[in-house]
Amino acid sequence: MVTIIDVARAAGVAPSTVSYVLSGKRSISPQTRRVVEQSIRRLGYHPHAGARSLASSRTNVLALVAPLREDLTVMDFVAAVASAARDHDQDLLLLTKDEGPTALRRVISSALADAMIVLDVEAADPRLPTLLALGRPVVLIGTPSQPTGLTSVDLDYTAAGERCVEHLVDLGHRSIGMVGPAPAVYQRGVNSAFRFLRGLTDSAQAHGMLFRARPCGHNYDAVRDCLDALLRLEPTALVVHNESALPIVLAELHRRGLRVPADMSVVAVCSDTAATSGAVPLTTVSIPAAELGRLAVEMVIRQITGSTQPETRLLPPRLTPRASTASRP
Amino acid sequence: MVTIIDVARAAGVAPSTVSYVLSGKRSISPQTRRVVEQSIRRLGYHPHAGARSLASSRTNVLALVAPLREDLTVMDFVAAVASAARDHDQDLLLLTKDEGPTALRRVISSALADAMIVLDVEAADPRLPTLLALGRPVVLIGTPSQPTGLTSVDLDYTAAGERCVEHLVDLGHRSIGMVGPAPAVYQRGVNSAFRFLRGLTDSAQAHGMLFRARPCGHNYDAVRDCLDALLRLEPTALVVHNESALPIVLAELHRRGLRVPADMSVVAVCSDTAATSGAVPLTTVSIPAAELGRLAVEMVIRQITGSTQPETRLLPPRLTPRASTASRP
DNA sequence: CTGAAAGCGCTTACAG
DNA sequence: CTGAAAGCGCTTACAG
Numbered sequence: 001m002v003t004i005i006d007v008a009r010a011a012g013v014a015p016s017t018v019s020y021v022l023s024g025k026r027s028i029s030p031q032t033r034r035v036v037e038q039s040i041r042r043l044g045y046h047p048h049a050g051a052r053s054l055a056s057s058r059t060n061v062l063a064l065v066a067p068l069r070e071d072l073t074v075m076d077f078v079a080a081v082a083s084a085a086r087d088h089d090q091d092l093l094l095l096t097k098d099e100g101p102t103a104l105r106r107v108i109s110s111a112l113a114d115a116m117i118v119l120d121v122e123a124a125d126p127r128l129p130t131l132l133a134l135g136r137p138v139v140l141i142g143t144p145s146q147p148t149g150l151t152s153v154d155l156d157y158t159a160a161g162e163r164c165v166e167h168l169v170d171l172g173h174r175s176i177g178m179v180g181p182a183p184a185v186y187q188r189g190v191n192s193a194f195r196f197l198r199g200l201t202d203s204a205q206a207h208g209m210l211f212r213a214r215p216c217g218h219n220y221d222a223v224r225d226c227l228d229a230l231l232r233l234e235p236t237a238l239v240v241h242n243e244s245a246l247p248i249v250l251a252e253l254h255r256r257g258l259r260v261p262a263d264m265s266v267v268a269v270c271s272d273t274a275a276t277s278g279a280v281p282l283t284t285v286s287i288p289a290a291e292l293g294r295l296a297v298e299m300v301i302r303q304i305t306g307s308t309q310p311e312t313r314l315l316p317p318r319l320t321p322r323a324s325t326a327s328r329p
Numbered sequence: 330m331v332t333i334i335d336v337a338r339a340a341g342v343a344p345s346t347v348s349y350v351l352s353g354k355r356s357i358s359p360q361t362r363r364v365v366e367q368s369i370r371r372l373g374y375h376p377h378a379g380a381r382s383l384a385s386s387r388t389n390v391l392a393l394v395a396p397l398r399e400d401l402t403v404m405d406f407v408a409a410v411a412s413a414a415r416d417h418d419q420d421l422l423l424l425t426k427d428e429g430p431t432a433l434r435r436v437i438s439s440a441l442a443d444a445m446i447v448l449d450v451e452a453a454d455p456r457l458p459t460l461l462a463l464g465r466p467v468v469l470i471g472t473p474s475q476p477t478g479l480t481s482v483d484l485d486y487t488a489a490g491e492r493c494v495e496h497l498v499d500l501g502h503r504s505i506g507m508v509g510p511a512p513a514v515y516q517r518g519v520n521s522a523f524r525f526l527r528g529l530t531d532s533a534q535a536h537g538m539l540f541r542a543r544p545c546g547h548n549y550d551a552v553r554d555c556l557d558a559l560l561r562l563e564p565t566a567l568v569v570h571n572e573s574a575l576p577i578v579l580a581e582l583h584r585r586g587l588r589v590p591a592d593m594s595v596v597a598v599c600s601d602t603a604a605t606s607g608a609v610p611l612t613t614v615s616i617p618a619a620e621l622g623r624l625a626v627e628m629v630i631r632q633i634t635g636s637t638q639p640e641t642r643l644l645p646p647r648l649t650p651r652a653s654t655a656s657r658p
Numbered sequence: 659c660t661g662a663a664a665g666c667g668c669t670t671a672c673a674g
Numbered sequence: 675c676t677g678a679a680a681g682c683g684c685t686t687a688c689a690g
Binding site (some may be wrong): 013014015016017020026027028029050051053054055056057111219 | 675676677679681682683684689
C-alpha cells in the first residue's frame with residue numbers, strides 16, 4: 001500500500017506537508033504543492049481511511065438508515081442521499097431499519113460514521129431517544145409527531161392535501177374519495193399519512209365538498225373493497241396516497257367501466273416515475289425525494305462542521321397537472 | 330470515548346487480553362473472560378473501527394455497487410445483501426453504479442472496505458478490468474458474457490427461458506410472444522437478457538412452436554407498439570421479461586379485450602411482490618434476489634478469509650404457476 | 659494463560 | 675512556509 005511517507009519521500013518533503021497539501025489547512029508554496037500533487041497522482045496514493053479517522057476523529061462517512069422494502073420511493077431517497085453524499089465527498093454506510101436502535105449506537109460508538117440520516121420515522125419510534133442520546137449530527141427524513149429536538153426535513157403533507165383539493169375544486173368537482181396508505185401505515189403512526197389526510201379533510205370541509213377517505217392495502221381484494229366503500233358517495237375524483245395500490249386502482253376503475261379522466265379524475269401522491277409509467281400520465285403531487293435527500297445531506301454536514309439549532313424544514317408541495325384530471329363530468 | 334484501555338483497567342487485565350477476548354484468537358481463562366466481558370458491557374465499549382482497521386488491515390465492511398434506479402428488483406438485491414452482510418457481522422458501504430471504476434479503486438485503496446459485490450454488470454463493463462487489477466475479493470451478481478476471472482452468481486436465465494416454454498407447451502400453447510427488456514438493456518449488453526431470450530428461442534424451436542420476441546420500453550406507447558407487433562402471430566401466451574412494463578402490458582391487454590388467462594396466458598420474470606400485487610396473480614419465474622444476495626455475501630467472505638478459485642454459480646429457475654396461465658383457449 | 663511493546667498510517671499542536 | 679514528533683486506539687508477534 002502507498003502511504004503518506006512514500007509520497008513525502010517521492011516529493012522530497014515531510015509527511016506533514018503532504019497532509020497539509022491534502023487538507024488545505026495551511027498555506028503551501030505553489031512549487032511544493034505542485035510537486036506533492038504530482039507524486040500523489042503518480043503513485044496513486046489514497047489516504048488510509050482508518051488511519052485518518054483515528055487521527056482526526058472524522059470518518060467522512062454518513063450512515064443512512066433505510067427501510068429496505070419493495071418501494072420505489074424508498075429507492076428514490078436512497079439514490080438521492082447517495083448522490084448528494086458523494087457530491088460532498090462523503091461515503092455512505094447503509095443500515096436497515098430493522099436493525100433498530102442498537103445498530104445506531106454501534107455505528108456511532110465505533111466511529112464507523114460521523115452522522116446519520118434516518119428515513120421512515122414513526123410516531124413512537126424507539127430510535128428517537130437513542131439518536132438524541134448519541135448527541136451526533138442527525139437528520140430525519142419525515143416528521144415525527146412530537147418535536148424531538150432533532151432536525152428533520154419533509155414534504156409539507158398538510159399543504160399537499162390542501163393543494164389536491166384546490167386543484168379539484170378549480171375543476172368543478174364536489175365529491176372526492178381518498179385511497180389511503182395501508183392500515184398498517186396508520187398503525188405505525190407514520191405522520192405524513194395523518195398530515196396529508198388532515199390537509200384533505202380540512203380543505204374539503206372549507207370548500208363544502210363531500211369527502212371520504214379509506215386506508216387501502218395493495219392487493220386486489222383490498223382495492224376492490226376500498227373502491228366499493230368510496231364509490232357510494234359517487235365521487236367524481238379520487239386522491240390516491242398509496243403508490244403500490246395505484247396500478248391496481250387504475251385497473252379496477254377500468255374494469256368498472258370508469259374512464260380516467262372522463263368519468264373519474266385521479267390525483268396521486270407518488271414519484272414522477274410511477275406517475276408517468278401507466279397508460280394515462282397522472283396528475284400528481286410528487287414526493288420530492290431528490291430534493292429532500294440533497295437537503296438532508298446538506299443539513300447533516302452543516303451539523304458536522306459547525307453546531308446548529310435543531311430545525312424542521314417542510315418543502316412546499318408542487319402539483320403537476322397531467323392527463324388524469326379533468327373538469328367534473 | 331471508551332477505549333480498550335478503559336476496559337482493561339476496569340477488568341484489571343492488559344489491553345491485549347481484552348483484544349484477545351474480543352477476537353477469540355487465543356485461549357482465555359473463563360474467569361478473565363467473564364470479567365472482561367462484564368466490563369465491556371458495563372462501559373458500553375465498542376472498538377474503534379478505524380483503529381482496528383489500521384492495526385489489522387481488515388475493515389469488516391463490504392462495498393455494494395448498485396445501480397440506483399427506480400426498480401423493485403434492485404431494491405430486493407440491496408435488501409438481501411444488506412441483511413446477509415449483517416448476519417456475517419459486516420457493515421455495508423453503498424456505492425452507485427455511475428461512480429464508475431475510479432470509485433472502486435478509491436474505496437479499496439483507502440481501505441474503506443475489504444471486498445466488493447457488484448450488481449448490474451454489462452458486457453463491456455469498464456469496471457471489470459479495474460476489479461481484476463485490484464486483486465481484492467469480488468463477487469458479481471449477474472454474469473458477464475466473457476469469462477473474466479471473477480466470481481459471479483446469477484439466475485440460470487437460459488434454463489429460465491426453457492422452463493417458461495415447457496410450462497406453456499404443457500398447457501397446449503403453440504404460439505408465444507415475448508415482451509423483452511427495453512432496447513437500452515440489450516444495447517448495454519446485459520447478459521441475462523440475451524441468455525433468457527436464447528433459452529426461449531431454442532426451446533420454442535425444439536418444440537416446434539411459433540415464437541416472436543420484441544424489446545419494449547416501459548411507457549404506454551412502447552407497450553402498445555410492442556403488442557401490435559407481437560399479436561400479429563396470434564400468440565396465446567406472452568412471456569414478459571420487463572418488470573416496469575408489466576402493469577402496462579396487463580392494462581393494454583385488458584383494453585384490447587383480451588382476458589388473462591382466458592384469451593391470453595402470461596408468464597412474467599420478476600419479483601414475487603410485483604407478481605402478486607396486480608388483479609391477477611401472475612405465473613412467474615421469480616428472480617431469487619434474496620438467495621443470490623445471500624450467496625454473494627457468503628462467497629465474498631469465503632474469498633476474504635481464504636483464497637478461492639473464481640467460479641460462476643447459476644441458480645436453477647423455479648416457475649411458480651399462478652392464475653395468469655391456463656390451457657390454450 | 660497473560661503482559662509489555664512495537665507498529666499500523668494518518669493529523670496536528672509545537673517549533674522555527 | 676516547512677519539519678520533527680507525539681498520539682489517535684487498536685492488533686499481534688515476542689516473551690514468559
